[in-house]
Amino acid sequence: EDKVVQSPLSLVVHEGDTVTLNCSYEVTNFRSLLWYKQEKKAPTFLFMLTSSGIEKKSGRLSSILDKKELFSILNITATQTGDSAVYLCARSIQGAQKLVFGQGTRLTINP
Amino acid sequence: EPEVTQTPSHQVTQMGQEVILRCVPISNHLYFYWYRQILGQKVEFLVSFYNNEISEKSEIFDDQFSVERPDGSNFTLKIRSTKLEDSAMYFCASRPVGLRDIQYFGAGTRLSVL
Numbered sequence: 001e002d003k004v005v006q007s008p009l010s011l012v013v014h015e016g017d018t019v020t021l022n023c024s025y026e027v028t029n030f031r032s033l034l035w036y037k038q039e040k041k042a043p044t045f046l047f048m049l050t051s052s053g054i055e056k057k058s059g060r061l062s063s064i065l066d067k068k069e070l071f072s073i074l075n076i077t078a079t080q081t082g083d084s085a086v087y088l089c090a091r092s093i094q095g096a097q098k099l100v101f102g103q104g105t106r107l108t109i110n111p
Numbered sequence: 112e113p114e115v116t117q118t119p120s121h122q123v124t125q126m127g128q129e130v131i132l133r134c135v136p137i138s139n140h141l142y143f144y145w146y147r148q149i150l151g152q153k154v155e156f157l158v159s160f161y162n163n164e165i166s167e168k169s170e171i172f173d174d175q176f177s178v179e180r181p182d183g184s185n186f187t188l189k190i191r192s193t194k195l196e197d198s199a200m201y202f203c204a205s206r207p208v209g210l211r212d213i214q215y216f217g218a219g220t221r222l223s224v225l
């Protein structure tokens with residue numbers, strides 16, 4: 001099973017709050033886990049994670065993978081209205097080209 | 112910054128008509144993909160293309176679908192006889208050799224089948 005499950009599906013917070021988005025996945029033939037930000041246009045790449053416990057960081061965004069518990073989190077600190085988007089989690093599979101996506105988390109940052 | 116370009120942004124067609132969705136991948140990329148996202152649902156893989164042939168396809172990608180790289184820069188998705196259920200956002204993606212798994216997406220073509 002290639003299932004990727006994200007939670008929550010929707011989240012509304014105030015500007016300045018810190019948010020944590022969750023992504024769990026099936027273990028079969030796992031190769032990497034990716035995070036994308038989808039605003040009204042193209043999904044844009046944020047992070048790719050392959051190793052457990054190593055945090056990837058870019059500005060206020062960070063992400064980490066736990067290969068034992070089969071999940072990843074995406075943290076956004078000091079949120080801004082420009083962070084409002086759908087955040088997509090996807091996994092890649094050994095021996096395959098495709099990415100398998102979760103259903104996304106819709107994040108809304110209110111001023 | 113290089114980007115994947117898709118045209119048109121919105122395509123409206125009648126059921127049973129053929130449509131061609133166009134994509135210009137990033138110039139040094141060699142792997143190309145089509146995904147679709149039906150409204151309110153997940154992004155779903157359709158097909159991957161490398162070295163002028165399909166390298167992988169999903170169950171969705173049946174005989175009604177085809178892909179082509181006609182001229183070394185464009186990458187197209189053709190749907191021969193559209194159905195109502197083909198209405199979706201279609202995303203093209205590409206990636207270079209070496210950066211395994213990181214696919215770069217276009218802004219999508221919204222296909223509406225009436």
